[in-house]
Amino acid sequence: MSVQHRLELVGAPASPYTQKMLALLRYRHIPYAVSWGQPGEFCESRGIAKPRPVLMPTFLLEEAGGGVEAVCDSTPIIRRLEDMFTGRSVLPADPALAFVDYLIEDFADEWCTRYMFHYRWHRQRDAENAGTLLPLGMDVSLASETLQQARRFITDRQVGRLYVVGSSDITAPVIEASYRRFLQAMESHLQSQQFMLGARPGAGDFGLFGQLSQLVGFDPTPREIAREVAPRVVAWVDLMQDQSGHQPDDSQWLPLQEQPASLRSLLVEIGRVYAPAQLLNARAVEAGEKTWAGEIDGALWTQQTFPYQAKCLKWTNERYRALGAGDRSRVDSLLAGTGVESMLVQS
Template identity: 45%
Template sequence: MNTDHDLRLVGVGASPYTRKLRAALRYRRLPFRFVVAGSKEAAALPDRPLPLVPYLVVPDENGQLSRAVSDTTPILSELDTVYPDRPLRPRDPALRFLDLLIEDYGDEWLSKCMFHYRWSRSLDTERASAYLPYARMTQMPRSQAEEAAQAFAERQISRIGVVGSNDTTAPVIEASWRRFLEIFEKHIQTSPYFLGNRPGAGDMACYGQMTMLVITDPTPAEIAFKVSPRAYAWTEKCEDLSGLDIAESDWIDLDALPETLSALFSEIGRVHVPFLIANAAAIEQGSSTVHCEIDGQLWTQDPFVYQAKCLRWLRQEFDILPTNDKARVAKCLQGTGCEAIFE
């Protein structure tokens, strides 16, 4: 079998977004090779467009692996277009938008939870720092790894202001992680995935962050085992869903939205949407700080330019929906707080 033209996923297993994309490729049954970032195999591939992992090397119009793309959300959209079998994004436009909303919450809010616990708690910081240097090179000498661990931890801790973790926001983040687990625990008892009997991009986004929050990092994992032990089993299961048989009818019916899914949208509207709106406003006004109220508590952090783009993309996706699908989305999100995105 000639696999020369297989996709190349370049990343590290310790990256939530790498885990998201790798699980998506497995579920999609797409031919790919996983290449460790920083390896000689990665050096032989086209350079990444941004200094981030993961990135995907895909064929050009001549079938040659000459194009590297980054950012998992547009990557998943492109893959659905190029490889139409077993798509992650629902074909129903309204359902597709809701999947995008869940994906953004997983990528951009649960990442706050992950970053907060990992880099503000000494136990979690020590655990992550101990193994992360080996993620790219397991043969690294111990002394070199310890130096790299200290430098990496210092760099990550210096970034927590941008992500949103500080003494003021900590109670909001920690309460939101517990509520997510409570909602997840109830929802997964009635539906194996967020939008029915097959996963969407939203599942992959949450899964990616949960590989750290539920499995590797001690503090959030301990909370998860107390609140939702099945979250661990679900996260392990989503690692490889290539054997899952699916049908178009496996998506939920939006006219019969489960209460547990409505609860998830209410959680998104409770924490993520207020931040997206306040963050975008701060950037538009040239403010050096985001000040807002989330869940009845003060939230303050450095502006996050990328997440302003996320809000803009969500609004653009809603704007291009047909009128009847806009109404269907609005009905599903009514009273959740998510409708503020469109106001």
């Protein structure tokens, strides 16, 4: 079957973005074929140019000229899939609601992934779990000796990268307190509705699912915390995995003004930790600084500068500025006092 009929992607079971996209493909009834492996090697074996940077998951999509290109970055791919396949959309038609959905997706991809990476490699027992399962997730029959080597190699490399996302002994309490507040906010939100913006899932739900699939399903410490404080979230993760039987209709998007107060608690967490991180990072990118330090949730945070996250902030602002006056004022009243407004430029 050609790419046209069955969408091809390469990823890993323990990659949150791979899980985000697989759940989305199932929900959207998009036929797919996933190869478990390294995108770089996969592209080479197919004679297709690698994307830059090479990230998981990588999709093979048809180019305008008829050829096949390898692409990664789940957020724009979701928008591309909306154009390629009709029905069962994950993007609310109401621009104000769509903006909030985008905020949630961005927060999931860029902040919740810090929970994931931190918990995966910060404590020895979690690192041992991931160090063993990651190579086995590529080849379950790996010889024991090779597994031991791979385990040491991956663990050393990933533990050495913790500082990149800002995880350290100093920031660990901030990350872990944010994870608990986030779980509590989501737990109380799920008491009112099945998904973040109503009775059908948006792109933001899939973003959250991707990270939570790991936090709840793969890494021992965050799994225990989730079971302790957020049983609804644990059950939601199982349900989100496959929403192919859900029958969406447009009335299932709950208008912004009817959303329960619990949505705001989620936004308050975004404003409390993600907004300051985005602003500090963007300033560092502008100043050409390789690392940045600043206060997040009352503690000193330091991490490597990420040009990609500065782009995310730019895209969020472009979307915000594209809102019509009425839509923008509905978004503004929801966001007022959450702290999220600090990362949006009024103009």
